[in-house]
Amino acid sequence: MNKLQGYLGILATPIKTSPPFPEKAFYAYLSAAGKNLGIPVYVFLPNQVDYTTKTVIGYLYRNKTWVKKKLPFPTLVYDRCSNRKVYGKYIRKIKTIPSITFLAHVLPGKWQNHQNLIQHPGLIPYLPATEVIQSMETVKRWLDDYGSVVIKPVQNSLGVGVIKVTSLVSHTVEGRDMKNKIFHKNFSSRTALIKWLKEAISGNNLIQPYLDLSTPEGDPFDLRVLVQKNETGRWQETARAIRAGVCGGLTSNLCGGGKAYSADAFLQKYFPEEQLVTIHQNIDYLVQEIPPFIESKHGRLAELGIDIGIDKKGNVWLIEINSKPGRASFRKVDGGAFYNKARLNPLKYASYLARRRAAERS
Numbered sequence: 456m457n458k459l460q461g462y463l464g465i466l467a468t469p470i471k472t473s474p475p476f477p478e479k480a481f482y483a484y485l486s487a488a489g490k491n492l493g494i495p496v497y498v499f500l501p502n503q504v505d506y507t508t509k510t511v512i513g514y515l516y517r518n519k520t521w522v523k524k525k526l527p528f529p530t531l532v533y534d535r536c537s538n539r540k541v542y543g544k545y546i547r548k549i550k551t552i553p554s555i556t557f558l559a560h561v562l563p564g565k566w567q568n569h570q571n572l573i574q575h576p577g578l579i580p581y582l583p584a585t586e587v588i589q590s591m592e593t594v595k596r597w598l599d600d601y602g603s604v605v606i607k608p609v610q611n612s613l614g615v616g617v618i619k620v621t622s623l624v625s626h627t628v629e630g631r632d633m634k635n636k637i638f639h640k641n642f643s644s645r646t647a648l649i650k651w652l653k654e655a656i657s658g659n660n661l662i663q664p665y666l667d668l669s670t671p672e673g674d675p676f677d678l679r680v681l682v683q684k685n686e687t688g689r690w691q692e693t694a695r696a697i698r699a700g701v702c703g704g705l706t707s708n709l710c711g712g713g714k715a716y717s718a719d720a721f722l723q724k725y726f727p728e729e730q731l732v733t734i735h736q737n738i739d740y741l742v743q744e745i746p747p748f749i750e751s752k753h754g755r756l757a758e759l760g761i762d763i764g765i766d767k768k769g770n771v772w773l774i775e776i777n778s779k780p781g782r783a784s785f786r787k788v789d790g791g792a793f794y795n796k797a798r799l800n801p802l803k804y805a806s807y808l809a810r811r812r813a814a815e816r817s
């Protein structure tokens with residue numbers, strides 16, 4: 456394997472800890488594994504780049520501690536920065552440096568992703584109807600049509616701010632507030648509900664029909680598939696796992712108290728064998744079609760977390776795609792068999808890009 460000329464820089468989200476970034480265990484793993492693959496790794500922050508000296512403040516993992524050091528610009532960048540609102544402009548500037556290659560370009564918000572996905576005719580049947588909320592008139596119209604809807608912020612993740620609104624016999628709102636706490640409210644009328652919603656939701660939000668993505672016992676669940684590029688630059692499914700949320704809740708994200716389960720064992724409990732074959736065929740289709748298609752619309756990607764919902768009738772729904780996928784669910788399932796692979800693949804793809812760069816420059 457070729458040695459990378461220069462560094463792979465992990466572009467992290469600045470936070471007020473020491474060292475000042477999250478996902479320390481993951482980055483430490485990448486640093487150690489990088490050593491074996493001939494890829495020197497450091498962590499850096501979008502706002503610690505010096506354009507005059509062409510250096511960054513880098514954090515090297517050495518002898519189980521993080522060492523802060525002024526280092527040259529990275530050659531490759533693995534972008535894990537999640538606060539795009541604050542750091543987007545810094546990242547755009549880093550992208551203007553011609554000597555740097557990004558492993559992937561982080562996907563935009565949910566609405567833009569939806570706009571891209573609906574351009575693939577084969578994906579349309581899997582996409583829940585979706586609209587941007589312009590005003591409370593949008594919400595009223597959707598409640599008339601569906602009775603029960605889900606509202607979610609265009610930009611957030613981790614289930615934060617995802618709510619279910621029902622206005623049929625009773626008028627209720629339930630879900631996750633902006634601090635990701637579960638809440639439940641009842642209203643005496645639709646007017647009272649709409650009045651509350653108008654105050655409660657802010658920023659850009661999407662509206663979708665509420666899909667019954669829970670087990671007969673009432674636990675909401677979804678299937679997370681991790682698809683990654685490998686050392687030959689080709690897409691490959693790394694692992695799939697079920698995430699199941701708290702009973703009676705709405706979201707299945709792990710950070711909201713969800714648990715991870717092995718996909719086959721979980722689904723076998725709820726669907727007969729014959730139906731499972733069809734479910735898996737549908738999922739396989741999504742896994743095969745989405746990564747190259749979304750890449751053709753958006754630009755280079757290295758990995759995708761595909762969130763898939765399965766309703767009680769066995770219909771398969773595409774809920775969300777994530778270009779900075781978490782890996783925690785794979786640590787917990789199947790004895791962690793796919794966890795290291797999930798963590799290592801970004802480096803393998805980096806080594807592929809390094810080889811390609813070397814070939815281009817020789």
Ligand SMILES: Nc1ncnc2c1ncn2[C@@H]1O[C@H](COP(=O)(O)OP(=O)(O)O)[C@@H](O)[C@H]1O
Binds near residue numbers: 665676705707762
């Ligand atoms: N239309 C829907 N109907 C029912 N549940 C939904 C719907 N959309 C999302 N959910 C649930 O909420 C979770 C979070 O929604 P998602 O769109 O993935 O946003 P986030 O970016 O916050 O993860 C999903 O994993 C799923 O469990």
Ligand SMILES: [Mg+2]
Binds near residue numbers: 614708762775
């Ligand atoms: Mg999600």
